[in-house]
Amino acid sequence: MTSTRELYAFLTFTAMMMVYHCKADFPPPPTGLTFKWLDPLAVNVSWQNPSGLQDGAVIYKIQLKGFEQTVKCLSKKYLINSSLIGSDHWTYQVWTVVGNCLSTNESKKVDITINSPKTQVKLKDTKCIIYTEGMNCSWKSTNKPFNLSYRTCEHLKPLRVCDRPYSSAERSGCYLKDNDVCILVETEAGWSTFKPRFVIHPPKLIIKEENDYLTLKWKHQSIGKCKWNFRVCYTRCNKSEICIQSEGPSKIPYDKDCLYEFRSRTETKSYCSNVTSDFSDVVKYGSNKPPDQTLMVVAIVVPIILSVCIILSCYCFRKHSSILCPIIPDPSAIFKEIMINGNKDHKTTGNLYTPVPEPIESCKVTAVAQNSDLEQIS
CATH class of the missing domain: 2.60.40.10 (Immunoglobulins)
Structure with missing residues (x-):
């Protein structure tokens, strides 16, 4: 029941507001918009009361077209811009508002275009x-x-x-x-x-080597009590650039075989005036050392030596294959031949070998008298 009453009250209020806005008349826009250059940097934009309205009946809003976030609410009928710079023309929009600056009961916007007194030169x-x-x-x-x-x-x-x-x-x-x-x-x-x-001026970069790291420090110009952010970008061994940002000294890994190239800049933090520096000249540290050729030599020479050895081995094996790999008869064939021909008489063909008789000399034995021999010995 309560929700029904709240819904009824809301619909009634909405209907009344719609009727009110339908019956209400929007205020007329300002009239007689004009401008006057006070010097080459300042312009005065002014206007007249809307038709049928007296001073104090409405207030005015004005904005520079393209900069809608800079709307100004005024009770006076003019606006002086003391720093109208950087272009050859500008367009202001002015409209009237009934009530206060937050009111939506407002007129349509009226434009006025301001041209530069002289030709603009781009620097x-x-x-x-x-x-x-x-x-x-x-x-x-x-x-x-x-x-x-x-x-x-x-x-x-x-x-x-x-x-x-x-x-x-x-x-x-x-x-x-x-x-x-x-x-x-x-x-x-x-x-x-x-x-x-x-x-x-860009900060002066100080590089110090500490073990496997490089410590980066900066010397820079101080302005008031502002705090600073430092940005350094570097490359190593001609690889892609890396950028880091810090409020004080920084450390980065150091490869002693690489050449490092640094460039740095500084800028104030957000709560100070926007002051920056350009990037400094490139500062180099270290050198690019040639890579170790041992692995490359091994990777090239060893396969070549192995290939030559394999080729020579194949050539020698093929040339002496009869010695290294003699033809071995099939054992089953030998066994089969023995079984078939084992009980048969082997017939020989041709003449058998007859040895040549050796000459025999006759042996002649002569009897010698015992006495004659003894006589000779004595």
């Missing part, structure tokens, strides 16, 4: 290298000469001109002392506005 690899005494902001560009102006991004202050510009074959830039800056670079082809990424 490559813009960055600011931070030092203890300042920073070096530079970029890659073929558009020379140039003029550089800057100011802080969050506050609408007058632009300041760079007093320490430089230009080289690869990069152009300026030495600055402020940290959070938006930069304007003017050339003959046009201008470019950007907020550079902040970097520090």
